[in-house]
Structure formats: structure tokens, C-alpha cells
């Protein structure tokens with residue numbers, strides 16, 4: 001089986017503040033935010049997936065404003081919301097409008113958002129997850145969450161300016177001002193009685209499952225619409241209850257991590273109740289639109305640079321696992337500052353994981369030259385790379401494993417790659433027992 005693997009980069013125009021070590025530390029460190037378990041994934045009314053607080057692995061404080069299209073008090077302030085959201089953006093905060101309460105149909109919200117020309121992400125809290133996490137008592141009510149998920153401000157829109165100023169410094173602010181006119185919300189204490197797919201379930205499936213369970217996704221079946229989801233309903237109840245899906249190895253009680261995938265207890269109970277009551281469809285008018293997924297074969301869109309494995313490597317049908325380094329010589333065309341990268345295995349069925357290195361000392365190519373096959377095998381990083389060696393002339397860039405997200409560094413942070421350096425892929429292969437499918441399947445990859 002011939003298997004070229006390729007990695008892609010997007011360069012940044014932002015100034016790069018830190019080098020390789022900082023980026024690696026950022027990837028590995030535990031992010032302890034979210035006493036409330038925020039970091040939760042949602043979809044907005046036009047089908048974008050959002051991870052609140054940890055949006056695309058960029059930690060930014062979030063302004064979450066609870067709204068409802070049937071409340072007059074919301075009508076009065078809705079003209080101001082675009083202004084507030086722009087101000088939030090200028091201050092380095094992200095602004096979300098969350099429609100909550102009974103009768104929150106996507107269609108109504110969508111019409112309301114277009115009438116008011118909302119320019120910020122609008123979320124319909126169909127499964128009531130955000131509402132139950134933050135517990136607003138009225139609409140409109142604002143929560144400003146710090147970059148660790150803690151509530152820094154809770155109150156009306158009338159004192160939000162002071163709240164945002166404090167949040168910039170990650171400080172809490174409590175307002176003495178009388179809050180705006182408002183509409184009370186019912187308490188969200190009891191389980192949702194008769195859950196239906198369109199109103200309560202579709203959003204959580206789209207936000208947490210469809211990135212893999214879709215056409216061309218890595219999962220074996222799709223969960224993109226009602227019929228597909230209903231067909232797997234009993235299995236979905238099982239895998240969510242056991243926390244097998246969405247896949248996430250860390251114990252939910254062990255702190256919070258970058259790119260975490262977890263359903264809340266409320267969401268898991270909701271799925272159980274939906275399945276137990278016959279996996280009802282409900283009213284399609286309350287449906288959210290299909291999730292927007294990148295149509296590019298690369299998940300962050302077309303890359304600026306693609307580096308391919310220099311030559312294919314044959315994997316036998318059976319035998320022990322193989323660890324091998326491959327060197328793309330002179331792969332870095334000029335000095336670059338890297339903001340994001342993604343990886344595509346030539347044949348996902350045999351690639352267990354891959355690590356990437358930039359080798360500006362060009363030692364790895366000498367090791368490859370001594371081996372008659374493509375690349376070379378050594379234990380660990382033996383020979384061309386060491387963090388501890390003061391004469392080290394190579395650096396680790398990151399890693400990929402199945403189901404992993406593309407790496408995107410926080411704003412202003414990236415990796416400098418020196419022009420002319422070699423690029424090294426270390427790949428762990430696991431032969432599957434399958435016969436060699438031939439080279440054509442392996443080269444079915446976009447290359448610039």
C-alpha cells in the first residue's frame with residue numbers, strides 16, 4: 001500500500017510573539033476554565049458551529065445575551081445589540097445572542113434576526129443547555145464569561161459597558177443600576193417533557209456529532225438529518241449515556257482541556273428521554289438549517305502551503321507496527337510564520353498518528369540517506385532533534401491522530417519556520433491485515 005501523507009499550513013499576517021516552545025506548551029497545558037462546564041458546543045441559526053468561550057481554540061471572554069422574540073423589552077433593545085456587539089469585538093470579547101424560553105422556533109428567531117439585521121452569531125438554545133448552565137431569570141439578561149468560563153458580569157444591558165471594561169482585565173463587575181425593563185423566564189428545573197428532534201435534539205447532534213458523522217466524515221454513518229438520526233436512536237442513547245460518543249478520553253471531572261468534546265448531564269438525559277419516547281420528529285418549522293461544513297478537503301479552507309511526503313511508502317498487509325521518519329528536503333520555501341496547520345493521511349486506515357518537525361540543521365536527511373527504503377526508523381527522536389541539547393537544530397510542530405482538529409494558535413501566536421529548512425513527518429503505521437489496495441487510492445489528494 002503506498003501512502004503519502006501531507007501537511008498544510010496557513011500563514012499569519014499577525015505578528016508572532018512566541019516561538020515553538022510556547023506553542024507546544026499551549027497545546028499541552030490544561031486549561032482550567034468553566035466551573036459551569038462552559039466550553040459547550042452550539043450551532044448558530046445559519047449553521048456555523050461555535051464553541052462558547054473556547055472558540056476555535058482561541059480563548060476569548062464571551063458576552064452572552066439571552067433574548068426572546070416575543071418579549072417587548074427585547075424589542076426595545078434589539079436595535080442597540082449590533083452596536084454593543086461591535087464594541088465587544090473592539091474590546092477583544094465575542095458577543096452571542098441566545099434565544100431561549102418556550103416557543104423558540106428557529107424560523108421565528110431567524111426572521112427576527114434578519115428584521116433587526118443582527119450581525120453577531122445568533123443561537124437558538126433548543127436543548128436549553130446554555131440556559132440551564134447559566135440560569136438567566138429574565139430576558140434580556142447578559143452574562144460576561146471570562147476566558148476561564150467564570151461569570152464576570154450578570155445583569156442588564158444598561159450597565160454592560162462597565163462589565164465589558166472589567167472583563168477586558170478578566171475582572172468581575174457587579175452593577176448597582178436598576179436593570180432594564182424585562183420579561184421573566186420560567187424556571188428551567190424540570191426535564192423537557194416531550195422532546196422532539198427538530199426543536200430539542202438536532203442542535204446538539206449538529207454541534208457535537210456531525211463534524212465526523214457526515215458525508216466524507218471519518219465516522220461510519222451520517223447523523224445529518226432526522227431519518228438518519230432516528231435510525232440509530234437506540235445506539236445513540238447507549239453511546240451518549242456511556243460517554244463513548246462524542247469521543248473524549250478525559251474524565252469530565254478532571255478539569256477542562258482545549259478542544260474538549262463533552263455533552264452535559266442535561267443533554268445526555270434529554271437524548272435518553274427522546275429515544276425512550278419514540279424518537280419523535282416534531283415540527284420541521286422549529287428545525288435549524290444544516291451545519292455548514294467546509295467543502296474544501298482541508299477543514300480550514302484552502303491552504304497557503306502544502307507539504308507532501310517525498311515519496312510513497314509501502315505498508316505490508318500484516319506484520320508489526322512501523323514507526324518511520326520521512327524527510328521532505330528544503331520543504332519550507334521561505335521564512336514563514338505559521339498560524340494554523342492540518343494533516344491528511346494518505347490512507348487513514350493504517351495511520352495511527354503522526355508527529356511533525358522542522359529540521360533546519362538538516363540532520364534527518366542524512367539519516368534517511370543511509371536507509372535504502374524511503375525515510376528511516378530510530379527509537380524516539382534519536383539523532384536529529386532534542387529539546388535538551390543546546391545545539392539542537394530542529395523543532396517539534398505538533399501532532400495528528402484520528403479525529404483530531406486542525407491546529408490553530410491563538411491570535412498573534414504562531415511558529416516561525418526558517419526558509420530552506422527540511423520538514424520531517426514521523427508516522428506510526430498499523431498494518432490492518434487488508435491486502436494492498438494499490439497506489440491510486442493513496443494519491444487521491446489535492447496538491448498545489
Ligand code: HEC
Nearest residue numbers: 208209211212213218219220232235236239245246247403
Ligand atoms: C471526532 C469524531 C466523532 C464525533 C465528534 C462523534 N463520533 Fe460517533 N463515531 C465516530 C467513529 C470514528 C465511529 C466508529 C467507531 C468504530 O467503528 O470503532 C463512531 C461510532 C458511533 C456510533 C456506533 C457505535 C458502535 O458501537 O459502533 C454511534 C451510535 C455514534 N458514533 C454516535 C455519535 C453521537 C451521537 C455523537 C455526538 C453526540 C458522535 N457519535 C460524535 C466518530 C465520532
